[in-house]
Amino acid sequence: MLHLRLIVPSDRTEEVVRLLERTVGTTHVAVLAGAARSPAGDLVLCDVAREAGDELIGALRKKGIDDCGSITAENIDLTLSKHADEAERAAPGEGADAVLWEELSEVTHEESTFSATYVAFLAVATMLAACGVMLDNAILIVGAMAVGPEFGPLAGISTALVQRAPRLVARSLWALIGGFAAAMVLTAGFSWLMDLFGLFDAEMVTADRPNTGFIWHPDWMSFVVALLAGIAGTLSLTSAKSGALIGVAISVTTVPAAANAAVAFSYQDFQQTWGSSAQLLANLGGIVVAGTLTLLLQRVLWAAQRRRAPAGRPGPSAG
Structure with a gap:
């Protein structure tokens, strides 16, 4: 209740x-x-x-x-x-199926703010992922995925599209695009600094990476996983089951793709840069599409439940 x-x-x-x-x-x-x-x-x-x-x-x-x-x-x-x-x-209906649109708008509005804290989290996550791709360490990749805060703006875009709120769309897009741009620039600088100390080198970029090579090889499965993650993430927000967001965060290759693009660009490996960028865009697009469709379906199904509900005391509309 x-x-x-x-x-x-x-x-x-x-x-x-x-x-x-x-x-x-x-x-x-x-x-x-x-x-x-x-x-x-x-x-x-x-x-x-x-x-x-x-x-x-x-x-x-x-x-x-x-x-x-x-x-x-x-x-x-x-x-x-x-x-x-x-x-x-x-x-009428079930509480688990109900969507509190005012609460969802407030949460996504707060999570879609381009702030110093948001950029710091995204930049740190991207740097962690950079270490993961250079060392071909899947554990670091998973950790970086969990740290990244990018699902907030993605959910904000979906919510704003369903509720036809152009200001929230613009705010979320700015947080998403500006956040990733800042994080990738900082990660490129981080890569240069690590190279200066002899911790990164060009051979680490071109070496075979069986654990993390998928990051810059996008395919249709990447988009399918992003769709499924978008559905799960949206359901977790609307049902107040925030614990599921952790699973969503480590399911999609957004932060690692941004990190690989930044590192590859710093070493002038443009093939990996473009491949990683395509992976990033595919995942972001899939999450937004799935989130928007999920919210629209929830709205339709909930309206149908309300219509089928037996008559009781008059509700707010009677006033």
């Missing part, structure tokens, strides 16, 4: 409470009159089944509660209540 904490102007509290009471899947409604100070108003609390949460939050936003007050939602790990059990049974 979700716990909602609302700050509502006192003259609109009754209106909001009536909305909560009409919403299928809502329970534990409480009002603390005059408890809020900034902004001033009443504090309204309630619990709502996850499958009814998106509709309720949308109805509250339509009433402008986010402008005149605030709407805060958080996941509840444990609720021992007969009323909560009844609310979840009454709400």
Whole structure:
């Protein structure tokens, strides 16, 4: 279930409470009159089944509660209540299938910010991958994949395309393109420095690399894996199962491909540079396509579940 904490102007509290009471899947409604100070108003609390949460939050936003007050939602790990059990049974659909679009937009917006921390993580991951490809060490490659933060902007692009939010598309593209460009430039400089200390050399680039040679040899399987990873990553975000993102991160060759392209370019091996760049683009494109299609399918299936749901108490749309 979700716990909602609302700050509502006192003259609109009754209106909001009536909305909560009409919403299928809502329970534990409480009002603390005059408890809020900034902004001033009443504090309204309630619990709502996850499958009814998106509709309720949308109805509250339509009433402008986010402008005149605030709407805060958080996941509840444990609720021992007969009323909560009844609310979840009454709400149509399954909580695991519900997509909280407001939450998804907020998460992807935050993860798609071009910041110093984001660039630092991506650059460090790319440098780790550079060490992995030069040493033909698969363990370092896997570690670099897990460190890379690039799935955030990719999910941001998919979410923005489905919700038709051009600003989020531009923001995510800037984080993705700018982040990888900065990381690759820094990795090329890192490669030059390692060569200066005698830790890297040109022979390491051209040598047979049975464990990491696939990085600059893209094929259709690379795109298929990216599609599957995009589906899994999107499902993990929409179902709040963030642990699955680790598996997604180590499934696709994005950071290692960027690293191999940067290192190969620094040694003027342009064949590997182009091959690695093609691998990078194939993986990024596959994830975006799969993520977008997954979100569209989830939206369609959820709408179908809502239409098939038996009639109960009137929901927010009745208001």
